[in-house]
Amino acid sequence: MLCSFLIEEKNYLDQEHMSSDVSIADRIWNCLPRRIETQVITVPQQRNDYDCGLFVLYFIERFIEEAPERLKKKNLAMFGKQWFKPSEASSLRVKIRKLLVEELTNSIDRNYSPKCSPSSFSGTSPTECAETAKDPDLTTA
Incomplete structure (x- = not known):
């Protein structure tokens, strides 16, 4: 998945003529996907049909909090079903x-x-209250 992302990112930068703004040489971009070693890691799975997005967000949150700044093969043991x-x-x-x-x-x-105001909700939810909003485009100076 990471290789696909890198390839698409390079294609996007080329199409938008932004490659020149990125200091990564073409030879590195072209070799990068082949140099990334892929490994399937079994991680906890959702037990229903509707928590997929939550799991993706939680994976990202936990990864950012727990993974070392430079992830190496030896660090992969921290992930898994448990x-x-x-x-x-x-x-x-x-x-x-x-x-x-x-x-x-x-x-x-x-x-x-x-x-x-939140203190005046008394039975009115913030969502219901939002319906009484002032439209800034319609107010006069």
């Missing part, structure tokens, strides 16, 4: 929902009328 519990990845849904509600609330605080 790397994390599937329930940990599934719980990312709650974290994302909380983040989205927080961002929506912050947006309401910045952009909407006082009657839609």
Whole structure:
């Protein structure tokens, strides 16, 4: 997958005439996919049909947090079926929902009328309150 990405990235840069902005010589780009050794690693799997995206996001999050800056063959042992519990990845849904509600609330605080402040929700969700938003394009100076 990484090799495919690198090939597509090089093609994109060539099409957009941005290769000259990238300091990687063509000879390196051309040899790079052949120099990357591929290895299949078994990782925890989702147990349902709807957590695929959560698992991908969780893999990325854990990899960024735990993998060494320069990943070597000897480091691959850190991954595997026991790397994390599937329930940990599934719980990312709650974290994302909380983040989205927080961002929506912050947006309401910045952009909407006082009657839609978080303290005045009392039975009104931030989503419902967003419907009463002021449209900045329609307001007069």
